[in-house]
Amino acid sequence: MNSMRGEMSKQDNPDMHDQRYTMGYSEEFQLLLRRRSAANTAAHFLPLLKPGMRLLDVGCGPGSISMGLADVVAPGDLIGIDMEETQISLANAAASAGGHSNARFQVGDALNLPFEDNSFDAVHSHAVLMHIPDVSGAAAEMFRVLKPGGLLSCRDVILSSCFFEPRLDDYSKAWDVFGRLLAANGGHPEMGKEFKGLLHSTGFADVAASASFECFSSRDDVEFFYSFVKGWFFGDQTVAAAVKLGLASAAELGRWSDQMDQWRTEAAAFAAISWGEAIGVKPE
Numbered sequence: 003m004n005s006m007r008g009e010m011s012k013q014d015n016p017d018m019h020d021q022r023y024t025m026g027y028s029e030e031f032q033l034l035l036r037r038r039s040a041a042n043t044a045a046h047f048l049p050l051l052k053p054g055m056r057l058l059d060v061g062c063g064p065g066s067i068s069m070g071l072a073d074v075v076a077p078g079d080l081i082g083i084d085m086e087e088t089q090i091s092l093a094n095a096a097a098s099a100g101g102h103s104n105a106r107f108q109v110g111d112a113l114n115l116p117f118e119d120n121s122f123d124a125v126h127s128h129a130v131l132m133h134i135p136d137v138s139g140a141a142a143e144m145f146r147v148l149k150p151g152g153l154l155s156c157r158d159v160i161l162s163s164c165f166f167e168p169r170l171d172d173y174s175k176a177w178d179v180f181g182r183l184l185a186a187n188g189g190h191p192e193m194g195k196e197f198k199g200l201l202h203s204t205g206f207a208d209v210a211a212s213a214s215f216e217c218f219s220s221r222d223d224v225e226f227f228y229s230f231v232k233g234w235f236f237g238d239q240t241v242a243a244a245v246k247l248g249l250a251s252a253a254e255l256g257r258w259s260d261q262m263d264q265w266r267t268e269a270a271a272f273a274a275i276s277w278g279e280a281i282g283v284k285p286e
């Protein structure tokens with residue numbers, strides 16, 4: 003399929019493995035990332051962080067979460083890496099604008115982290131492993147760069163637990179198309195509930211798994227989620243990819259998109275993204 007990921011990073015770094023990234027870097031998707039913060043995505047992790055820690059944020063995107071993580075570990079360093087140069091530019095600009103002088107960002111591959119063994123007190127990854135085909139390889143790399151006693155935090159979507167209410171007629175089919183699109187790119191639609199096993203098999207100890215919902219209930223949040231789903235999932239690029247892979251016809255996707263217009267107007271409109279998260283400790 004025609005990947006939704008730009009090829010820029012692969013050209014810039016020929017050693018980078020060839021990975022197709024389902025979400026892409028469109029403005030619609032960037033708006034979703036900009037709503038994120040350390041407070042609203044890393045509540046399970048923040049109490050474990052301390053000033054002075056050296057923290058790595060793998061797949062940092064535009065740095066929306068990284069800024070809050072940097073504040074918590076200051077005067078320790080926050081280093082963010084992402085395979086996409088445009089995201090690194092945005093993150094570096096946000097760090098300068100916000101005065102986060104202990105934060106810096108660089109292009110890098112989660113499967114080949116450009117850091118020494120045993121060099122971080124903590125590693126964070128949010129909405130990243132679900133997109134990486136070799137998820138065991140990425141977990142092994144995060145384990146490698148952690149110091150003994152260091153902490154790993156991972157958080158990803160549990161697609162089968164996400165919901166819209168009231169249900170659209172073809173609601174389950176639309177979620178299923180998204181899951182199969184992720185899987186077609188080598189991703190993992192249920193990653194959020196698979197961390198406990200993954201972290202154990204990587205060698206982490208004291209693994210603690212939990213789950214949480216990102217809710218869209220207020221009128222503003224319903225409007226936001228509606229615009230995101232219409233602009234991203236029912237946008238030209240995603241529809242073309244789904245049709246090309248034979249996951250749904252253009253007519254079906256058009257019908258489901260029309261159902262979203264109805265959903266938006268319902269007084270009962272409520273949606274949630276389900277997330278699974280886990281913490282693991284590298285044994286001393």
Ligand SMILES: C[S@@+](CC[C@H](N)C(=O)[O-])C[C@H]1O[C@@H](n2cnc3c(N)ncnc32)[C@H](O)[C@@H]1O
Pocket residue numbers: 021023025035038060061062063064065066067083084085086089110111112113127128129130133134
């Ligand atoms: C859904 S975004 C999440 C960004 C940020 N962590 C957040 O939650 O706001 C996933 C990010 O992971 C990056 N990514 C995906 N695979 C990667 C890999 N193998 N190495 C480094 N970054 C990767 C993508 O470029 C993208 O910026």
